[in-house]
Amino acid sequence: xxxxxxxxxxxxxxxxxxxxxxxxxxxxxxxxxxxxxxxxxxxxxxxxxxxxxxxxxxxxxxxxxxxxxxxxxxxxxxxxxxxxxxxxxxxxxxxxxxxxxxxxxxxxxxxxxxxxxxxxxxxxxxxxxxxxxxxxxxxxxxxxxxxxxxxxxxxxxxxxxxxxxxxxxxxxxxxxxxxxxxxxxxxxxxxxxxxxxxxxxxxxxxxxxxxxxxxxxxxxxxxxxxxxxxxxxxxxxxxxxxxxxxxxxxxxxxxxxxxxxxxxxxxxxxxxxxxxxxxxxxxxxxxxxxxxxxxxxxxxxxxxxxxxxxxxxxxxxxxxxxxxxxx
Amino acid sequence: xxxxxxxxxxxxxxxxxxxxxxxxxxxxxxxxxxxxxxxxxxxxxxxxxxxxxxxxxxxxxxxxxxxxxxxxxxxxxxxxxxxxxxxxxxxxxxxxxxxxxxxxxxxxxxxxxxxxxxxxxxxxxxxxxxxxxxxxxxxxxxxxxxxxxxxxxxxxxxxxxxxxxxxxxxxxxxxxxxxxxxxxxxxxxxxxxxxxxxxxxxxxxxxxxxxxxxxxxxxxxxxxxxxxxxxxxxxxxxxxxxxxxxxxxxxxxxxxxxxx
Ligand SMILES: Nc1ncnc2c1ncn2[C@@H]1O[C@H](COP(=O)(O)OP(=O)(O)OP(=O)(O)O)[C@@H](O)[C@H]1O
Ligand SMILES: [Mg+2]
Numbered sequence: 001x002x003x004x005x006x007x008x009x010x011x012x013x014x015x016x017x018x019x020x021x022x023x024x025x026x027x028x029x030x031x032x033x034x035x036x037x038x039x040x041x042x043x044x045x046x047x048x049x050x051x052x053x054x055x056x057x058x059x060x061x062x063x064x065x066x067x068x069x070x071x072x073x074x075x076x077x078x079x080x081x082x083x084x085x086x087x088x089x090x091x092x093x094x095x096x097x098x099x100x101x102x103x104x105x106x107x108x109x110x111x112x113x114x115x116x117x118x119x120x121x122x123x124x125x126x127x128x129x130x131x132x133x134x135x136x137x138x139x140x141x142x143x144x145x146x147x148x149x150x151x152x153x154x155x156x157x158x159x160x161x162x163x164x165x166x167x168x169x170x171x172x173x174x175x176x177x178x179x180x181x182x183x184x185x186x187x188x189x190x191x192x193x194x195x196x197x198x199x200x201x202x203x204x205x206x207x208x209x210x211x212x213x214x215x216x217x218x219x220x221x222x223x224x225x226x227x228x229x230x231x232x233x234x235x236x237x238x239x240x241x242x243x244x245x246x247x248x249x250x251x252x253x254x255x256x257x258x259x260x261x262x263x264x265x266x267x268x269x270x271x272x273x274x275x276x277x278x279x280x281x282x283x284x285x286x287x288x289x290x291x292x293x294x295x296x297x298x299x300x301x302x303x304x305x306x307x308x309x310x311x312x313x314x315x316x317x318x319x320x321x322x323x324x325x326x327x
Numbered sequence: 328x329x330x331x332x333x334x335x336x337x338x339x340x341x342x343x344x345x346x347x348x349x350x351x352x353x354x355x356x357x358x359x360x361x362x363x364x365x366x367x368x369x370x371x372x373x374x375x376x377x378x379x380x381x382x383x384x385x386x387x388x389x390x391x392x393x394x395x396x397x398x399x400x401x402x403x404x405x406x407x408x409x410x411x412x413x414x415x416x417x418x419x420x421x422x423x424x425x426x427x428x429x430x431x432x433x434x435x436x437x438x439x440x441x442x443x444x445x446x447x448x449x450x451x452x453x454x455x456x457x458x459x460x461x462x463x464x465x466x467x468x469x470x471x472x473x474x475x476x477x478x479x480x481x482x483x484x485x486x487x488x489x490x491x492x493x494x495x496x497x498x499x500x501x502x503x504x505x506x507x508x509x510x511x512x513x514x515x516x517x518x519x520x521x522x523x524x525x526x527x528x529x530x531x532x533x534x535x536x537x538x539x540x541x542x543x544x545x546x547x548x549x550x551x552x553x554x555x556x557x558x559x560x561x562x563x564x565x566x567x568x569x570x571x572x573x574x575x576x577x578x579x580x581x582x583x584x585x586x587x
Binding site for chain 2: 186189190193194195198199200201203204
């Protein structure tokens with residue numbers, strides 16, 4: 001009777017689940033199961049599993065599944081998220097204030113590295129995408145305008161569309177996916193590894209040390225990249241124009257006549273705001289990520305999604321404002 | 328108790344500290360003092376809240392109740408600027424090491440040094456080399472944290488914690504993951520730091536050997552009751568504590584049935 005039995009883990013798991021179920025049903029006088037008849041090895045495993053009573057474990061809050069509970073929970077999540085975002089933005093502004101008064105401490109090297117990462121290293125992708133956007137706009141425009149024999153106006157169309165909207169928009173979306181993700185992943189893994197806590201206990205302000213160089217880099221680089229993207233797009237349009245019979249010189253003069261300084265500065269002004277929301281949004285996702293590596297992935301995804309969404313929402317707000325102001 | 332005048336002023340005073348994560352109470356009503364030049368050990372079973380207590384002491388988490396004071400000044404109620412000043416005197420080694428992964432070991436140590444004031448580059452280099460040598464990592468200045476082993480990360484973390492010659496050194500499981508010899512060296516290092524620099528050292532550790540070797544006072548966190556299990560000299564606690572859980576812990580579970 002004391003023999004060893006042959007079984008896999010499903011048997012003790014099944015027994016344990018049943019014992020637990022009985023214990024939970026009668027909490028005031030829990031039964032003391034007798035294992036006398038069982039094979040030794042099974043008995044030993046069950047005794048081991050039952051050795052630590054479940055009582056000492058912290059109880060997780062009951063997960064009520066009623067709809068009202070869920071709604072309340074959702075409201076709380078939205079509310080706390082909103083508060084956290086406002087607080088983060090405020091902290092960033094304070095940090096900028098400290099930068100102006102010269103009290104912000106961060107490593108200059110970090111700033112230059114980030115600048116390089118979100119500037120020079122983003123050039124190839126920005127060139128490619130903007131060039132192709134210019135090509136696409138020119139093709140679509142050409143088909144329609146040729147109906148009126150007015151295909152020289154392709155230059156106007158591409159020029160205005162690029163400098164007002166598409167140049168800055170494409171740059172912002174590329175930077176959200178590229179740099180926003182990089183910021184969130186880097187800060188998120190620093191958070192998970194307690195590196196941000198370590199900064200704090202050495203008397204560094206994590207905002208000054210980590211967020212500030214990233215914000216500054218994007219504020220500097222976004223306008224420059226936008227201007228560059230505008231040129232790349234116009235070049236793409238010019239190429240299409242050449243193939244449909246518009247000489248490049250003519251195309252260029254037509255573009256210059258169509259694109260006013262106001263129109264082109266609008267795009268550049270918007271790019272500064274886009275840079276700010278990409279940097280603040282993705283740094284926030286990183287710094288407020290959970291303490292695990294899984295949380296880093298979630299933070300990165302959230303950073304990209306929120307950055308792209310807020311860029312587009314902000315752009316429509318700008319469009320409404322500019323229309324109202326007749327710019 | 329507070330009526331009895333204390334001869335040595337307490338460096339750290341914890342009164343009625345309750346620590347929670349949301350609604351989960353990790354520990355309630357902790358009351359203890361850490362005196363100047365103590366090597367104070369925080370011990371207890373895995374997951375009982377030792378790291379949490381440490382994070383409260385260094386101001387990363389806010390007490391749900393109670394207060395923490397350093398040199399008699401209330402830290403919990405202080406304003407952010409004062410708190411930053413207090414925290415600057417600390418050196419902290421985190422359980423995971425928490426070295427800054429984008430910086431080399433040398434930079435990990437020099438960045439906190441530079442923050443505390445202008446230091447000539449030559450002196451800075453010498454200081455970094457010295458701190459690394461203290462933990463047996465001489466010559467590793469240019470390695471990145473990803474290029475060294477787990478035990479080396481721990482030691483580098485200790486070197487960084489000591490960078491600014493802190494008044495109060497907090498170490499979270501410095502011995503875990505070290506071989507017996509390095510662990511012994513570490514105990515030596517801790518004792519010498521206390522004796523030569525007069526630092527007060529707070530350590531979270533499970534290593535019974537080093538607890539008895541180096542520590543003069545210890546607190547035991549009881550995970551069953553979520554409260555303070557015992558406070559005192561570890562050797563005394565091992566033999567005479569009224570709390571059976573403490574005797575069990577300090578005798579590796581093979582305790583004599585009654586206190587001698
Ligand atoms: N960020 C957190 N949020 C919620 N609960 C947490 C968090 N961190 C820790 N806990 C819980 O608090 C308790 C104490 O954790 P803590 O890390 O302080 O344990 P510990 O004593 O340091 O353990 P170990 O010796 O294994 O390091 C655990 O039950 C853990 O589940
Ligand atoms: Mg711990």
